[in-house]
Each structure stands twice: as C-alpha cells, then as structure tokens.
Amino acid sequence: MKIIIDGRDVDVEYGETLLTAAKRAGIKIPTLCHNEAFEGQGRCRLCMVEVERGSMKNTVASCTYPITGEIKVSTSTPLIEKMRKNIVMLLYKQAPGSQLIQDMYKEYGCVDNSLEENNADERCILCNLCVLACREMGSSAISLIMRGTDKQVATPYNEAAEVCLGCGACAEICPTNAIKVIEKDGQRIIWNKVFNLVNCQRCGKPFATREQLGYIAAPGKDISTQSLCESCRRKSAAEKIQGFM
Numbered sequence: 001m002k003i004i005i006d007g008r009d010v011d012v013e014y015g016e017t018l019l020t021a022a023k024r025a026g027i028k029i030p031t032l033c034h035n036e037a038f039e040g041q042g043r044c045r046l047c048m049v050e051v052e053r054g055s056m057k058n059t060v061a062s063c064t065y066p067i068t069g070e071i072k073v074s075t076s077t078p079l080i081e082k083m084r085k086n087i088v089m090l091l092y093k094q095a096p097g098s099q100l101i102q103d104m105y106k107e108y109g110c111v112d113n114s115l116e117e118n119n120a121d122e123r124c125i126l127c128n129l130c131v132l133a134c135r136e137m138g139s140s141a142i143s144l145i146m147r148g149t150d151k152q153v154a155t156p157y158n159e160a161a162e163v164c165l166g167c168g169a170c171a172e173i174c175p176t177n178a179i180k181v182i183e184k185d186g187q188r189i190i191w192n193k194v195f196n197l198v199n200c201q202r203c204g205k206p207f208a209t210r211e212q213l214g215y216i217a218a219p220g221k222d223i224s225t226q227s228l229c230e231s232c233r234r235k236s237a238a239e240k241i242q243g244f245m
C-alpha cells in the first residue's frame, strides 16, 4: 500500500503509524515524547502533520495516527510550523532549564519570554517516557502525579521507592535530561534512594546497582563476581568470536 508524504510515494503497512512510515522513508518529523520501544503517546504534539483524505483535511498527531487508506500528508505547512512554534513556546515556559528545549526555542525563532524565577531550572516536559521505561523494567517505581501546573513525575509520596532498582533507565530515556542521577564513591543516588554500585569484574569500574543485577541474574548467581559492564561484555564477546575463527 502507498501513501504520499510531502509529495513522495511511500510504501506503508496497513495500521502502522504515520510517524513510523515517515521515519522509515527518511522524512523527519519532530517529536519529543516518542521512543521506538513504545507505542505513540500523542503527548508533546510536536509531530502534528496535515492529512488529506478525499476532500477532508485534518491535523493529526502522526505518532498515534494509524494508516488505513490512501492519504496525502504534509509534514511542514505554514499552519503546522505555527502550531509547532506555539508548542515549543509552551514547552519553554514549562522546562526553561532544558538545553534541548532552549535550542528548539531558538530554532523555531521564538522571542524571549521572561521566565518565572521559581522554575528556571525545570527540565521536565511531562512526556511520560521515564514512566514507560520504568514500567517496562518491571518496577513502576515512578508515575505522573497531580494535575495541571502541579503535575510531575515522582515516586509514591516522593520517598525512596522500595521497588526502584536504581537502573537509571528513566534518566537514560529522558529527552531533556531532567532526572537527577548522582554517582560518586561507588554509590548512585536517584529518586531519593542510595544504591551501592557493583564493579565490573574486568575493568573494575562501578557500573550497575546490586538491585539491578540481582533482578536480571539467574537465581543463586553471585552477581559481584560474574558481572561485566557493557563495554567489557562487548569486548569479551568479540574475543570469544575471534577465538572460534
């Protein structure tokens, strides 16, 4: 099946989202709340595009729009660009401390807004990706709480969550670098919880929390003597392959 995106014929699969199809065809649509590991959320609305189906024309969030028939898509009309600029201005008000949002603010030619002093360091855009990543890890230690301007990502009662593994998947996926992770003296502090780090058996660098390794290890396995960091695991795998050649 084919659709037209920005004047180009693009092969698509029935039911896949517009964002996925565009991406595969090398057509860039901006987004902040989308990650390939998860279904589209339609939260940030940056991926809005214009869709023409017969005589109907609509603006839709491309990350949640399933392709079910012949359509003509425009990813960058004056209307779409105006909408994106307004969204970026709102994101800047929400998360002025984020370098990424600051860069987008300039890129979209937004004019200087006076910032409220009390949120100048704020970086969270409430995209929910960290919550999804945590859920995927099987922990669900964080969630979006409260409403309106008080909405935030937090652990229950903002306290150290028993189920948190300290894996840092939330911080890893965060597009705006909003999650604070402190690593020093063999410890990692995240979401108000202190974790002891396990050293890589090969290079000796601290690389993962005991809870994280315990969660993925086979029962009875001694995690402190059989753990390799990502880089050493790759080296070790390459050496094994060379050994077979």
Ligand code: SF4
Binding pocket: 123, 124, 125, 126, 127, 128, 129, 130, 131, 153, 170, 173, 174, 175, 176, 177, 178, 179
């Ligand atoms: S902390 Fe980061 S990943 Fe989580 S909602 Fe905020 S911006 Fe998104």
